[in-house]
Amino acid sequence: MKSAQEKLSIIALGGVNEIGKNMYVIQYNNDLIVIDCGSKFPDESLLGIDLIIPDISYLLEHRDKVRGLVITHGHEDHIGGIPYIIKQLNMPIYATRLTLGLIKGKLKEHGLLGTTMLHEIDASTNLTLGDIPLSFFRTNHSIPDCLGIVLDTPQGVVVHTGDFKFDLTPVNEQYADIHKMAAIGQKGVLALLSESTNAERPGFTPSERFVGNHIEEELSKATGKIFLSTFASNVNRLQQVIVAAEKTNRKIALVGRSMINVVDIALTLGYLRMPPDMLIEAQDVNRYPPHELVILCTGSQGEPMAALARIASGTHRQVGVSQGDTVILAATPIPGNERNVSRIVDNLFAKGVKVIYGSGSVTGMHVSGHASQEELKLMLTLMKPQYFIHYTWGVPHVVSAPFIS
Template sequence: MKNSNKIRIVPLGGMREVGKNLTVIEYRDDLILVDCGMTFPGDEMPGIDIVIPDISYLVKNKHKIRGMVITHGHEDHIGAIPYVLKKINIPVYGTKLTLGLIQNKLKEHRLLGTAKLKTVSHGQKVRLGKLEVEWIRVNHSIPDSSCLAIKTPLGTIVHSGDFKVDFTPISGKPIDLNRLGEIGSRGVLCYMGESTNVLRPGYTMSESRVGETFDRIFSQTRRSRIIIATFASNVHRIQQIINAAEKFNRKVVLSGRSMLNVMSTAQRLGYLQVKPNTMIDIRDMNKYNPHQLVLITTGSQGEPMSALTRISNDEHRQIKLRQDDVVILSAHPIPGNENAVSSVINNLIERNVNVIYESLSEIHVSGHACQEELKMMLSILQPKYFVPCHGEIRHLKKHAEIAKKMGINKDNVFVLENGDCLEISQSEARMGKKVPSGQVLVDGLGVGDVGSVVLKDRKHLSEDGLISVVVAIDKEKKKIVSGPDIISRGFVYVKESGNLMSGAKKVVLKKVQDSLNGRNIQFNQIKSDIRDELRGYLFSKTKRNPMILPIIMEVKENS
């Protein structure tokens, strides 16, 4: 048995990309999943809702899987869970808030009845076959975040999850460096470390810094309403807004579906400290004066349907902007969202609102470790092998470079890609055979039914539109019975296209008649001829290249 005494580390997502984190860790017949996330589609995937990892490797090895161990409740770590559970119903382990958020998700997918959710707390160990997983407290932009120490017969693997080092966090509990030090001192076989902020030197600021800024803004805003947009899952940020609201005698209103969902879960599970009369329902808002209110909304990323975007476009049913409102965007635009965020800011300013955003004031800090914190982790754990994870290739390589400078043997640092299989034995680590990996696109109810051909067509359609040509022919009589009819969409203004379309008709008519006069009438050939002729004609007239859909119907004409 070649693989018998090896640990296999197989990332199925999160390598050379940001999102859909999923790592498989195997020893003999025991396999566990670390996290199970989704990612948002890029510009090249129009119409796609979300992207999840290809899990054919998991389906093939389903008999070996002992469970899923989750580091925290962000979408890029939990978003694919319902899709995986639909195929393989394995137990899911995580901290209380993490499982609370997973529960909300499973409810939407009607999986609550069958799912096996197991709550763990920091410091607790769970045995999964020959593997034993311990959850260790870290700081991050969502409470209850953990890194994992996975004890195997060959040594301990530490997976960082997402983390930062915050000595003055809002919950009061910093990352458990003490326990990490203990684990480090006993020897770490392999460390998998997140790389999100590896390009940033120094340390990430403490979350409490933002609270100071809120205090300053609240104290300076005496007459106006305050509206703050942030991530719904950033419970500590929202706690700080609530603290400021209570200090300055304002009522808090929540707006946005995900904000209401996450907050009700967080409050129910005891992650928010709120005085009895602080929160009010949005319908009671008008009973208060502007200076008695703080609104907390979704939409810090300029998402088109979010509360803040609708407010900025005057399309929100309950919240209408007032001239002197103070609007705070307490978030950093995720790469790709910059234009959407700018456009929301401009719309707000257009309505004479006072907008405070990141480049103007300290109203956001990152949830991820910068270079010095990453070095701290490497130096506490002193792992034998190092695998940078969660990042684009530039992040992974930079993290690898830092690890080498910190003294890790350069042959023991592995920059992997999804589907790679790192095999660690007693004596060495090396790359094994790759496993299937990739992305599965979710579009409406379809999981994986949209692929590259469909996306290529969508791109083509979006850039040049289409022309549909229909002609009915009588094959026997070699005659056009009806048509050609031409319809276009997304190509040119119909009212300006008169000459162009009548020209196109002539081109098609001639081509079809020529084909009918030939010896061998083949529909596919006629279609391809129509396509070629029409493409040439339209390009010469417009320098555009619409998709051409020829349809030929065969009928027998009345004689």
Template sequence: MADTKLQIIPLGGLGEFGMNCLAVRWQNDILVIDAGLMFPESELLGVDIVVPDITYLVENKEHVRGIILTHGHEDHIGGLPWILSELNVPVYGTEFTLAYVEGKLDEHKMLDDTELIEIAPGAKFSLGPFTVEPIRVTHSLVDCVALAIETPVGVIVHTGDFKIDLSPPDGKAFDLHKFAEYGKRGVLALLQDSTNVDRPGYTPSEWSVKPRLDEVFSRTKKKLFFSCFSSSIYRIRIALDLAHFHGRKVAVVGRSMVESSEIAQDLGYLDLPPGLLIHPGQINDFAPENMMILISGTQGEPMSALSRAAVDNHKHAHILPGDTVVLSSRVIPGNEKSIYRVIDHLYRRDAHVIYDDGASGLIHVSGHASQEEQRLMINLLKPKFFIPVHGDYRHLKKHAELAQSIGVVDQALVIEDGDVLELDRESAQKKGKVTAGRICIDSGSTADVVEDIVIRDRRHLSEDGFVLPILTINKLSGKVERQPELVTRGFVAESGLLESARQVVASTLENSSAEEKADYGVIKEKIRVDLKRYIQKNTSRRPLIMPVILEI
């Protein structure tokens, strides 16, 4: 029966923000939409990034026809190096998206082995039984698309990340007409971005930040430091236009900001007047009132250019009393501490700091649709089935309720990572699960996958510390040469307890035979068990105990 049904299988992004990855399957053909990463929560100690578990795709690798990317944000392309190390399949994306992907794959020495295929809004292409048409949408990044996918049972539309902006700074407006056309023809299922389902009304256009920023430029008497997400090309463009208008030269500081602005210039998204940009080394050659520094690090990343400048540790960017720093971005949940720490440092430097505090005027707008735009899309497409994507469970649930309340959807279904949703022309239902979850990556190496047990051990060490009993044993006689030594880290104990613990170790050695002492595996385990029992009984703590034996 499943042979005549279309399967939609989310592998990431439904139940969390980030890590977006979704498989669409018809019989023996699978296409994958997006391959994102997620930045770790604080409880994932020492983990750098989190990517989706693609066991299902690896098990079916001969059926995977390709990965289609909706746009170039990290939560949609960041997992590619890890996914492509397991699956060698073509990657489809728009020109700007692939420019980001090339840099990422080049960094991982994978560019030469990966087939990158450029797609464009309105240009249909086929993958197995699927015919895909990219449709122009607007977001906080340029060159973003939704995907209309014709399948043997009907058309499904995946919006990607979107908001409805009919006058974006690059003049490439949201293609409402194309969505309306698909609505007239009939849409089987709509998978729609849920990020801002909590927000009533409409999300303002990118242009709406310009009046407030213009006012900031007018009032700033000294250097102006402007920071936003390096991928926010629209925002960068507005800042550069204002800098030119107000007679300021611009220096670009920070690796990600330099890379993004260079790509945007190469592809024609930034058209800069001659002489506007200067090298960061020339900042001091111009009067402070004639300088703007475009700087990366809006989320307070520890080694970012802005974080270093905030503590006066940057080669070129020096923030002096009276300078103005604009943070034109939202605070991503989880980053609050690091962002406010940077803001504190900026205030210590006597700088004027302007950030999104919800007060006077807009300096940042979201790239995601609010409720009225979500309703408009549902009304335009009139899908038979509605599936919310991208967000925590509460967002998905609320979005499904919103869709159902409009009255044009037959059924709204909330699915999560690993659920298998089967559709035909008449019905949609959940049918079982596949393996899904998170893979933790340490230090950016494809080999360094962090197992659950490692996270557990790190948590254990952070809570209870560890104790190293160090013993010196004569290899020939089996005799203990000197008193056992105890080294502790992250475990505080008064000297009396440590002395007693040392006696416990000595006692264990005394009560062990010469044969046991000669077998280091046995004696280590005996010491570990006895010491653990003693410490737990006397302190109710369970430090990690690792006996070390020095043989002489």
């Protein structure tokens, strides 16, 4: 019989005007487990603010109960706040190999690497934080090494999916643990915390392999330099660019700090495979004929100081566009970034550059890393939770089962 003192809480800690996006807390009695610690960039309404991180006032008030920080994957909105939070609350961090590699880079930059407790986990890991056993299952997303988290609390199982989709033909052959998800659901799930980014999109999200074919086709047709801008963390897409560049006899140069850092980490850890003579320095671009070059750069979201914006305006110190070059924006603008992206596209067109941009469904150069409606239904069907929790515009919504007609 459960004690009257027993209490299970699911708490969302966000940043400025952003409740529930960046950090979740699962608390059972005196054990408090933190899931993810992200950051986001401010919009035009937040002048003078460089970065938004979670508000951890609750964690600081209960620091003696915090057992650890568990990370689902390595995107900025899930790890970007870590160095700032660790300075205030140094807790053990649990993450997969690639995610840890990205976290280590951030901690090193802030002088925290030597004082932070880091633990590598994978889909087969079982651990206990406080009195709460944790296990994991592999998911697909737009970055390798993604995990869903299972917390087996005395009051019931809580599952956090992280960001996911069901990619049946993943580029890196990291297949989702569908059978494991079904087994978790068979045992019983009290609450499912699941993403809802693409909840309004019908059908299934296409496989990342869909993009690779279009990239190779464009590289084979282009007669000038190819500039391809995408999220640096989309390692699977970067691998497809490398494969296409090899087939079309092109060298690759990296422009943009995050692109250089992520590629270096992914190559070192074996998540990217590249011929030894393919990668060249950005300052050496002019030594090669234009039809032998691919420049991978940051700035697909129109960030004013990112590499692509400076290339488009002609202010980049190392590389520039010329008439006959091709620029591919292999990403869909995040809502709010459309104006900045349009400004870059206008600047490129004015220089006589071919620009491939817009919806991924039209260009073939981008697919989402998030589940569409049928995949969200599949997750719910596999897990069979009593309660389903998702977050829309920062407001938590709890739906009691049965909820699928």
